[in-house]
Amino acid sequence: MPYNLSLPSPLPNDGWKVKILDNELGFGEPHLTIRRGTKHWRMSLSDGEFMDKNPAPRDVADEVIAAIEADWNLLVKEWNIRHPSNPV
Amino acid sequence: MNTQSIIVVGGKEDEGLREALTARRVFSPGEVREALELQENTLWVARDLPPLHEFADVGRGRYRRALLLLGPVESPRRSVLETIFDPVVAPDNSMQILPEDQLLETLATDHREDYMLSGVYAAEDEMVLLYRGDLRPITISLQWFQNNPVARPDPEDLEIVDYGQGLRLGEFEVGTRTILYEFDANYRRRQKENRREIDDSLGGCLRRLRLLRGMTQKDFQSVTPRTIRRIEQGETDPRSATLEKIAGELGVEPDEICGY
Numbered sequence: 001m002p003y004n005l006s007l008p009s010p011l012p013n014d015g016w017k018v019k020i021l022d023n024e025l026g027f028g029e030p031h032l033t034i035r036r037g038t039k040h041w042r043m044s045l046s047d048g049e050f051m052d053k054n055p056a057p058r059d060v061a062d063e064v065i066a067a068i069e070a071d072w073n074l075l076v077k078e079w080n081i082r083h084p085s086n087p088v
Numbered sequence: 089m090n091t092q093s094i095i096v097v098g099g100k101e102d103e104g105l106r107e108a109l110t111a112r113r114v115f116s117p118g119e120v121r122e123a124l125e126l127q128e129n130t131l132w133v134a135r136d137l138p139p140l141h142e143f144a145d146v147g148r149g150r151y152r153r154a155l156l157l158l159g160p161v162e163s164p165r166r167s168v169l170e171t172i173f174d175p176v177v178a179p180d181n182s183m184q185i186l187p188e189d190q191l192l193e194t195l196a197t198d199h200r201e202d203y204m205l206s207g208v209y210a211a212e213d214e215m216v217l218l219y220r221g222d223l224r225p226i227t228i229s230l231q232w233f234q235n236n237p238v239a240r241p242d243p244e245d246l247e248i249v250d251y252g253q254g255l256r257l258g259e260f261e262v263g264t265r266t267i268l269y270e271f272d273a274n275y276r277r278r279q280k281e282n283r284r285e286i287d288d289s290l291g292g293c294l295r296r297l298r299l300l301r302g303m304t305q306k307d308f309q310s311v312t313p314r315t316i317r318r319i320e321q322g323e324t325d326p327r328s329a330t331l332e333k334i335a336g337e338l339g340v341e342p343d344e345i346c347g348y
Contacts, residue, residue, distance in 0.1 A: 047296035
């Protein structure tokens with residue numbers, strides 16, 4: 001079961017989702033996934049950096065980043081539960 | 089980028105479909121035949137198709153024609169369609185397709201092949217069959233999904249989620265990105281090219297150190313969240329006094345920040 005970060009209103013209605021997915025084979029670096037519509041961003045759980053050039057990190061709402069940072073330790077914990085052989 | 093053009097089959101009532109996909113719309117037998125003779129790969133989208141008896145001679149041809157039907161199709165007709173189109177994807181009791189609003193948005197992206205539109209589980213073969221946005225198939229052994237300590241995939245409860253960006257099997261979810269990275273070398277190459285370099289700027293180092301300390305931008309007592317955000321985004325070079333305050337709260341010397 002993926003971990004879905006609970007986001008404050010109105011972010012969910014605006015289509016924002018933040019997830020720790022169950023299966024990340026092929027990807028060494030622990031990360032969370034931000035999704036909105038057809039776009040997604042990966043953020044490293046090691047250093048909080050966006051891992052990809054596109055889509056542009058600046059397109060992620062500041063409120064989403066704030067929500068992620070507020071629950072950073074929880075997100076790290078949820079990654080480690082799902083990926084015990086590749087912890088943060 | 090997409091290497092196939094989209095053709096919408098339908099009357100004026102399907103003009104919205106054509107507009108959403110910036111596609112060519114065909115309706116009359118003459119228009120359909122003309123489109124069937126195009127010398128390029130095409131993705132056909134239709135709620136239904138007119139009778140095909142006028143096209144009995146067409147066959148599959150040299151160029152790939154994929155057909156996405158938005159409604160179910162009965163078995164005899166499917167067989168006829170498969171003499172012209174490859175593949176024919178249509179919803180039925182087992183084949184799951186994205187909701188139409190998400191489907192249209194996904195088809196309209198520059199890289200529709202990077203999304204999943206449809207999927208089905210073949211229990212006898214223990215295989216998951218997925219169709220990408222260009223209707224190219226990917227077959228995956230169920231075994232591939234079963235390497236997770238938290239959730240066991242339930243392939244009988246299959247759903248394409250989040251605009252084709254994820255595949256849910258019961259309570260288990262895997263990203264389309266992970267699937268394509270594993271099974272498509274071209275996708276893997278593109279994604280590697282898309283990786284960012286590690287940000288060694290002061291802002292990047294500060295963000296890493298702050299997260300290492302478990303702090304949010306709001307947790308600093310002596311500096312405003314806006315200042316922290318601006319430094320981290322490279323919008324400002326902090327004065328030395330500001331940097332000293334930040335470093336102090338992080339428990340390091342100012343010149344140590346860039347070591348993180």
